[in-house]
Amino acid sequence: MKEQIKGDETVSLTSYINETEQNSFIGRETEINAFLDFLQDDSPHRIFHIHGTGGIGKTYLLNEFSRYAANQDFLLLKIDANDDFFYSPQTFLEHLQLLFDAHNLSTHELKLGTFQNLLKSIEEHKIIIALDSYEKVSRLDRWIREVFIRHLPTHTRIIIAGKHQLNGEWKASPGWRRLIKEYKITEFNFEETNTYLNQMKTDVDKQSKLIWEFTQGHPLTLSLITLFEDRHETKNVFDSITKNSPDILEELIDRLLEEVNDNRELIDILEVAALFHTFNHESLAVIMDKTISSSLFNDLISLSFIKSTATGWCMHELVKDSIKIVLQKKHPDKTKRIQHKMIEYYFNRTLSTKSIYDIGQFFYHLENEAIQTAFFYRNSDDNLYLEELDNYNVEDLQQFLDEKRTNISQNKVTFFNRSSKQALYHYVSEEHNKIEMELITIDYLEKMGHQSFKLLKNNKGETLGISIIVPINERTLPHLAKEPVSRAYFRQLTEEEWNQFAVPETQHAGWFIRCLDFSDKADAASRSFMLNNLFPLLFTSSKIIISTPLPFYLDLVQSFGFTEVKGATHYDYGRDCPSPSYLLDLTGPKISNYLKQFMKQPADNNRVDKFSNQCGLTNKESEIVKLILDHQSNKEIANQLFVAEVTVKKHVTRIYKKTQVKNRSQLIKQIMEIT
Structure with a gap:
């Protein structure tokens, strides 16, 4: 850096920093192109509004806007609401005047902070006034809108950057709405994240996917990761993340929670x-x-x-x-x-x-790590929906299957769990996908019926995946007993079990989860959305069957309490690929018992519940007793229950009275004597 600066003594340090930041700026092409349109004389907008969560890169984007503005002969003056001068209109105007003086823009004898005189200077220049961290100026919002901006020359542009959308009169007034061009700033996509990492490091190609999963492309988090790696001088970026993630996230929270x-x-x-x-x-x-x-x-x-x-x-x-x-x-x-x-x-x-x-x-x-990671992977379902198959969209299904057959390859999907710092992998071999495409055909659709198929689509109407869940009844049962994958289970049924499944076609006695498939080989969000939409099956009071050789799905079905069916393993995916069949029997009113098996309470909690019933304790009193068993003080209990310490003392007094004890030791002794 010293050599570069010495090479041209006429280049100031500020110019060097600006050039470095410009060369390292990543993404935001849509926002930049919209900003350039905003600067044109024929633009109907006078206010450019960007908003997004803390650490998303709004301030860096403003700096990039400043460089583009300069190329269009505009001067961008940035005012940050984090500074003290946003206290009153007078201090705001005084600071703006100082910015004018610093750029030698004042051509009149001005009284510092005089609005009318300030407007005279603004009229003579192509000015953009950028208000950063706008969420912190609530006390001045009305004055800025109704006094300051209203009286600016029409050629002056305003940028408002903050964590929140503009609301209230900004949205209620048709006039203000027409003047505002709004953009929500989002995280980097994978390609942008990879570009950023390659700028910072030389060998991250094998780790960039995991780093993107961990950070979700959040610019501040990416910056903190490289900072922590520099501190620890490790060559493996992801190892540094997993080792230091609590410290990284704690520092991130300190910055993001400033608005609290x-x-x-x-x-x-x-x-x-x-x-x-x-x-x-x-x-x-x-x-x-x-x-x-x-x-x-x-x-x-x-x-x-x-x-x-x-x-x-x-x-x-x-x-x-x-x-x-x-x-x-x-x-x-x-x-x-x-x-x-x-x-x-x-x-x-x-x-x-x-x-x-x-x-x-x-x-x-x-x-449960497998369930939480796979079924609830990000809140990414806003633009996805499942579409029932009917005559009008059968062509969409055929096109999806044709494209899959022409692009057969292996799949590897990564679900990253930030809490456990572990990645959950879903790997499907090319051979498995090839066999699956030979088995899933339009002929299979005709046998199982339209009701077995659903298409996963996004808000553009694009088909991203298919779901095949076959209702079991007298129509589908013979086909299930003949078709590969399902036949291993249905052929081993007893006559009584067969008859239980052979209900009229308008009904169902169970469901066979046949296939979930996707166009994008690495799309974790679509898979998670599809998995989450399996929950309705748990309310159908029927049997749910699945047969798969894939470890990812085997882990999930076992997490949900499915049991392996003996004698129903098959080799339809290859002689070296055993595929067990699993059953979850929810026939009758079994949902309560089914869910209870997942609610394992510690022995002490069971004792407290029994003790509370015997002594007539309230739910709050019972909760306090459990904390007393953990040897927590009244102050610690108050902190856990979000109440005042004096409130806990009152509860403890009532507990002693109901249980006829004089102190904590006697209370604990009584509870521990319960078998």
């Missing part, structure tokens, strides 16, 4: 919200066992890394996992207790609502 502003009450509910897959006001209040005001909940869902979903709200995956890892590290017992409450909550909701969402959340909170 040390609000202890908000931090408490934020920590619990991070343990949910998705949450709402009710679920948070139940798990925390406290009333959460509407204003506090609105503060939570207004954070830049919280987004609305069809079932409530969810947290940005990277932020959620970061908070969760830090919480597990600092408060492992508290985290486990909250997670167990969530399991109980969704168990009870599933039994009462029979909701597909609730049973999915039940399995998510079991903390």
Whole structure:
């Protein structure tokens, strides 16, 4: 660097830094092209609004805009709301005047901070005023919109950058809406991430996919990873990530949670919200066992890394996992207790609502690594949907199968679990895919019926995958007993079992999960979406059968409690490829018993439950007794239950009275004597 600078003494350090940043800038082509259009005289827009979560690269993008603006003879003046001068209109104008003076733009004798005189200087130049970190200027928002921007010359451009979308009058007024061009800044895709890594390192090709999975292409996280690697001087970037991920994520959280502003009450509910897959006001209040005001909940869902979903709200995956890892590290017992409450909550909701969402959340909170990683891989289902097969879209199925047959190769899909720092791999050999394409044909469709097939599509109408789940009845049963893969199970049925499956064609006695296939050989998000859509089968009060040689699916079916069927292993995928058959029997009212098998409680918890029933303790009192068994002080219990210490003392007094003991030792002794 010193040699480069010395080579041309006329080049300032600022110019060198700008040139280096420009050469290392990655991606954002769409935003840059839109910005260049925004600078044109015929552009209908006067305000360019970019927003995105913390660490997404908004400030770096503003710097890049500044360089492009200079090429168009515009001067970009950036004002950062993190600085003190955003306190009042006067301090704002004073700072803007100082920026003008620094660029020798003031051509009038000005009284510092005088708005009318400042406008005279603005009129004479092609100026872009960029307001960064705009979420921090709520006190000046109305003045900036109704006074400052309204009186600017028409050739002056404004950029507003922040963590949130502009709302209120910005959106309510048709006039303001027409003036604003808005872009949400998102994470880097895989190619952009790979480019960034290659700029920083020389040998990451074999690790870049895993690094992208870990960071989700989040620019700040990528930067922290390279920083930690430099500190530890390791040649293996991913080894550095897995070793240092708690420290990386803890530093990330410190930066991303700046918008929480040390609000202890908000931090408490934020920590619990991070343990949910998705949450709402009710679920948070139940798990925390406290009333959460509407204003506090609105503060939570207004954070830049919280987004609305069809079932409530969810947290940005990277932020959620970061908070969760830090919480597990600092408060492992508290985290486990909250997670167990969530399991109980969704168990009870599933039994009462029979909701597909609730049973999915039940399995998510079991903390089974295979299920959580494969079935809930990112919140990436916004643009995906399953389409029933009918006459109008059979051609889409045929085209999908034809393309698969002409591009047969091996598949390797990576699901990365940030909490466990482990990758879950789904490998399918080229030979397996070749055999599968020979077996799955339009002839198979005619035998099993349209109702067995669904197409996975995105919001562009493109077919990304197929799902084949055959309903078992008198029409499909003979075909299932003859077709490869399924015949091993159905041929070994007794006459009684066969008759149980042979229900009328309009009904079903079970389901045979035949195939899930995808156009993209490495698309983890589509596979996760398809897997998640298998949950409705658990409410069908029937038998579910699957036969596969693939270790990825074998691990999953065993995690869901499927049992291997003896005598139903086949070699339809090759003589060196045994494929066992698995059965999950949910006939009759068995869903409650089925779910209970996953809710294993420690022996002490069982004792406390029995003891609480005997003594008539409330749920809150029972929870406090469990914490007393863990030898936690009243202060520690208060922290875990999000209540005041004096409240815990009152509960403990009532517990002593109901159980007729005088102190903790006597209470613990009574509980431990229960068999």
